[in-house]
Amino acid sequence: MSDHYSPVVEHLADPETAREEGxxxxxxxxxxxxxxxELRESFLADRPLEGEVIAMAMHVEAKTANLVELLADGGAxxxxxxxxPLSTHDDVSAALNAHENITSYAVRGVDDxxxxxxxxxxxxxxxxxxxxxxxxxxxxxxxxxxELIDSIVGGAEETTTGVHRLRAMDADxxxxxxxxxxxxxxxxxxxxxVHGTGESSLATIxxxxxxxxxxxxxxxxGYGYCGKGVAxxxxxxxxxxxxxxxxxxxxxxxxxxxxxxxxxxxAAAEGDVFITTxxxxxxxxxxxxxxxxxxxxxxxxxxxxxxxxxxxxDELAVDRFEAREGVEAYEMPDGRELNVIAEGRLVNLAxxxxxxxxxxxxxxxxxxxxxxxxxxxxxGDDYEAGVHDVxxxxxxxxxxxxxxxxxxxxxxxxxxxxxxxxxxxxxx
Ligand code: NAI
Numbered sequence: 001m002s003d004h005y006s007p008v009v010e011h012l013a014d015p016e017t018a019r020e021e022g023x024x025x026x027x028x029x030x031x032x033x034x035x036x037x038e039l040r041e042s043f044l045a046d047r048p049l050e051g052e053v054i055a056m057a058m059h060v061e062a063k064t065a066n067l068v069e070l071l072a073d074g075g076a077x078x079x080x081x082x083x084x085p086l087s088t089h090d091d092v093s094a095a096l097n098a099h100e101n102i103t104s105y106a107v108r109g110v111d112d113x114x115x116x117x118x119x120x121x122x123x124x125x126x127x128x129x130x131x132x133x134x135x136x137x138x139x140x141x142x143x144x145x146x147e148l149i150d151s152i153v154g155g156a157e158e159t160t161t162g163v164h165r166l167r168a169m170d171a172d173x174x175x176x177x178x179x180x181x182x183x184x185x186x187x188x189x190x191x192x193x194v195h196g197t198g199e200s201s202l203a204t205i206x207x208x209x210x211x212x213x214x215x216x217x218x219x220x221x222g223y224g225y226c227g228k229g230v231a232x233x234x235x236x237x238x239x240x241x242x243x244x245x246x247x248x249x250x251x252x253x254x255x256x257x258x259x260x261x262x263x264x265x266x267a268a269a270e271g272d273v274f275i276t277t278x279x280x281x282x283x284x285x286x287x288x289x290x291x292x293x294x295x296x297x298x299x300x301x302x303x304x305x306x307x308x309x310x311x312x313x314d315e316l317a318v319d320r321f322e323a324r325e326g327v328e329a330y331e332m333p334d335g336r337e338l339n340v341i342a343e344g345r346l347v348n349l350a351x352x353x354x355x356x357x358x359x360x361x362x363x364x365x366x367x368x369x370x371x372x373x374x375x376x377x378x379x380g381d382d383y384e385a386g387v388h389d390v391x392x393x394x395x396x397x398x399x400x401x402x403x404x405x406x407x408x409x410x411x412x413x414x415x416x417x418x419x420x421x422x423x424x425x426x427x428x
Contacts (some may be wrong), residue, residue, distance in 0.1 A: 015094050033359060135161075
């Protein structure tokens with residue numbers, strides 16, 4: 001086993017023990033990842049990614065690590081760093097770094113300078129493919145390493161915020177290679193964003209605080225895919241759910257689902273727990289903190305740490321202290337304490353005990369990532385610069401592997417049904 005240079009190895013007191021622990025976490029996850037396991041068999045046999053260099057900025061934990069190894073087993077050289085300074089598991093980063101085709105630069109809790117140094121170190125591998133969660137790697141390549149763009153066949157983007165940013169970049173005519181919107185495909189968004197974010201955000205908040213949701217007013221900021229999951233699972237734990245929205249149809253959906261829908265100005269005084277899932281900024285600000293109950297919990301499940309305005313909160317506070325590991329209490333002039341979980345960063349990944357989404361949903365998301373990377377290598381020339389939907393046949397391929405692994409059988413259309421569905425001539 002030979003390590004490449006990596007700051008994580010230097011940082012760890014006992015890298016060998018860390019590597020073993022990281023490997024154990026990866027092995028546990030892989031047992032519940034039938035899609036990656038099946039793809040691994042074909043990737044090992046066919047080596048479809050031979051000769052490619054993949055630059056990744058993703059949450060470096062056990063499930064992602066299995067994707068990274070799959071890509072390396074497919075023949076690629078892979079360099080990876082984190083996409084959030086608090087979501088890295090150092091032991092997993094060390095385990096990855098021991099693979100001869102993988103270099104991991106991710107270290108938990110680094111400052112901004114070290115975080116961006118690691119991004120630059122990844123790009124120094126001269127990637128031919130980028131895989132992002134939040135678009136930072138695409139941005140860095142375009143802004144600081146444009147000379148690499150001609151040799152980059154394409155990229156894949158994991159999350160809603162990254163896809164939003166890429167579409168904005170594309171609309172400005174600035175995106176210079178094709179990127180698959182992995183987030184937007186059914187096998188990702190309908191499971192990862194909904195069930196994954198719902199279950200893991202609530203589990204992380206419960207474990208971090210040792211508090212229950214039952215009987216509490218849980219305010220969910222944003223009723224998109226993630227918000228729907230958080231609301232549904234909170235209701236399943238006997239919370240009273242209040243939704244805030246800015247989009248009329250989403251507000252109506254929440255209303256028809258039976259939730260209270262209120263402006264944040266009103267919800268602020270009602271909530272016991274606040275969870276933002278908007279991908280937007282300043283969802284909870286000064287005027288809201290001023291009317292909140294004593295002891296509220298504030299958490300964010302959106303990609304960036306700008307949904308709960310902590311600068312406003314800090315300005316109002318007369319004191320701040322660590323109330324529990326992962327929970328910071330801000331004391332207001334009137335004595336109320338407002339508790340921020342995981343520094344307002346995406347709670348299910350950045351809290352000290354956070355494990356991210358359940359393994360099963362990440363198997364789906366990363367299965368899509370893997371087939372998208374394979375598609376870029378095999379047919380990259382067919383895609384122009386810009387954001388692309390994941391081809392439907394790739395989404396179906398991953399769904400079929402998952403259903404077979406679960407032992408779920410389903411019907412298929414007969415020739416007559418297919419002909420009927422494709423025809424416009426049948427009427428009453
Ligand atoms: P989405 O676009 O489906 O939903 C966002 C919703 O927030 C929309 O309905 C929008 O109208 C609403 N919204 C925007 N500004 C608002 C405001 N000021 N107040 C109230 N509502 C507002 O997006 P999706 O897929 O639900 O993702 C949301 C965020 O979560 C993104 O940042 C995404 O990257 C992130 N994400 C986080 C995950 C995690 O593991 N924590 C997993 C997947 C996505």
